Amino acid sequence: MSLSRPSAGTLHPFLVQEANTQLHASGDSNSRRVMATAAWHSLFWLVVANSVGVLLASMLLLPRINNLLGQWTYGRWMPVHMNLQLYGWCSLPLVAFLFRVYGSDREQMVGWCRPVLWVWSVALGIGALSWLNGHSSGKLFLDWVGYPRVLFPMALASVWVLLTCSLVSGWKRETNSGLTARIFKITGLALLLMIPFLIYIAASPTIYPPVNPDTGGPTGASQLESTLAIIAILLLLPFGLTRRKSSRSWQMTAAWFIFAAEFLLCLGLGRANVSHHRPMQWISLGSLLVWIPLTPTYYNAFLWHQNTRRWRISFLCWWSILVPTGWMLFLPGVLDHFKFTDGLVGHSFLAMAGFVSSLLIFVMVQLLGEDGWIFNGTWSFYVWQASVLAYVLVMFFAGWREGSDSAFSIVPGILRNTIYALRLLLGILILLASLDWFIDAFSLLKEVALTSLTETQAERL
Numbered sequence: 001m002s003l004s005r006p007s008a009g010t011l012h013p014f015l016v017q018e019a020n021t022q023l024h025a026s027g028d029s030n031s032r033r034v035m036a037t038a039a040w041h042s043l044f045w046l047v048v049a050n051s052v053g054v055l056l057a058s059m060l061l062l063p064r065i066n067n068l069l070g071q072w073t074y075g076r077w078m079p080v081h082m083n084l085q086l087y088g089w090c091s092l093p094l095v096a097f098l099f100r101v102y103g104s105d106r107e108q109m110v111g112w113c114r115p116v117l118w119v120w121s122v123a124l125g126i127g128a129l130s131w132l133n134g135h136s137s138g139k140l141f142l143d144w145v146g147y148p149r150v151l152f153p154m155a156l157a158s159v160w161v162l163l164t165c166s167l168v169s170g171w172k173r174e175t176n177s178g179l180t181a182r183i184f185k186i187t188g189l190a191l192l193l194m195i196p197f198l199i200y201i202a203a204s205p206t207i208y209p210p211v212n213p214d215t216g217g218p219t220g221a222s223q224l225e226s227t228l229a230i231i232a233i234l235l236l237l238p239f240g241l242t243r244r245k246s247s248r249s250w251q252m253t254a255a256w257f258i259f260a261a262e263f264l265l266c267l268g269l270g271r272a273n274v275s276h277h278r279p280m281q282w283i284s285l286g287s288l289l290v291w292i293p294l295t296p297t298y299y300n301a302f303l304w305h306q307n308t309r310r311w312r313i314s315f316l317c318w319w320s321i322l323v324p325t326g327w328m329l330f331l332p333g334v335l336d337h338f339k340f341t342d343g344l345v346g347h348s349f350l351a352m353a354g355f356v357s358s359l360l361i362f363v364m365v366q367l368l369g370e371d372g373w374i375f376n377g378t379w380s381f382y383v384w385q386a387s388v389l390a391y392v393l394v395m396f397f398a399g400w401r402e403g404s405d406s407a408f409s410i411v412p413g414i415l416r417n418t419i420y421a422l423r424l425l426l427g428i429l430i431l432l433a434s435l436d437w438f439i440d441a442f443s444l445l446k447e448v449a450l451t452s453l454t455e456t457q458a459e460r461l
Helices: 029-061 074-089 094-103 107-132 147-169 179-202 220-241 250-268 279-297 308-331 334-338 342-375 378-404 412-459
Strands: none
Touching: 029 074, 029 094, 029 107, 029 342, 029 412, 074 094, 074 342, 074 412, 094 107, 094 147, 094 179, 094 220, 094 342, 107 147, 147 179, 220 250, 220 279, 220 308, 220 342, 250 279, 250 412, 308 334, 308 342, 308 378, 334 342, 334 378, 342 378, 342 412, 378 412
């Protein structure tokens, strides 16, 4: 039995609901089933990827494990871990988001959502087996070669076809009646259409990126550019999930104005022959600090399901840590000390396991409505958050030591082994938390399937 599943008295806390806070509630059984299936697939890959992460941490602490696994050594498992996290856990909640935006989880096209999710997962599973057997392009997150290089873009294309058909079939639906909505959705489809082709082309082992004309490391312009892309996603997400409060308009105006100003700043920064030692580079990157208070203010301008509160606070807290630490790690002297160490591993973990995962779960809970209880177990929530924070701190400490002693993480020692043992223990706790969500998602999926079957039988009678 899942440790985080709430009691029957807490499963449906909205006996008296305010209409304006119950947006996209899980009343429609077809939509519920689509979102529950998407959550199940997402969490399945999270559990698998976290299991691989635990295996990798074990290999670092006990290298002899590599000998026991034959050809499936650390180098084979690493792309499996990273790609399953990106294309499984990080991508499928966004697929569910697109289903909601384009109305695929309703009416005519709803029956195709679950097959498309299975096509995606099968293609990803075939890719994982391919990487384990040593077939890889050698490119980070673009390891697709052979049959997987064809199958996964086909899975992406199947999502695009479903979204397109959903938009066409629901062209006269109220959510598509406005000119602005139609322009945004058609533009979105045009951009999404390019992704399968870009992945197929970029994954080719014969195509390599050109020599970076900028520098051998990050610049303020490149960091600002990539962060503004994340901010753009944060600004657009609410419009596909909920509606805004009529009395809260200045927050959005201010946020979009500042975003435009920083976009212009980014365009004006030099990119060739520049270094993070130039004051303009790290000062311009410091302009992102304004988003620490601005992002929560922006999200407060929208109506959210009550179940999202815990995860909304979570992703905003991680965001408020990610932005300043990212800026501090870029500063002259600090970056030189942390570059190519476990410290940057810790910051990446902060970004992905802390901020991104909390944001994805927030999105999933909003899409699930009352069914979002599967993510709100107290035990799993706090174990995940505390373990991620501890992992980041341990890696920061290891990175600082490594910056002073490059052999620290290579040569076994008491302190080094203790750190790697803590890393393994924290990874196991994170795995258990994700497994708890997956068990609850499986229970929800069975519950929703039974409800759908009961309704179908009732309609026939």
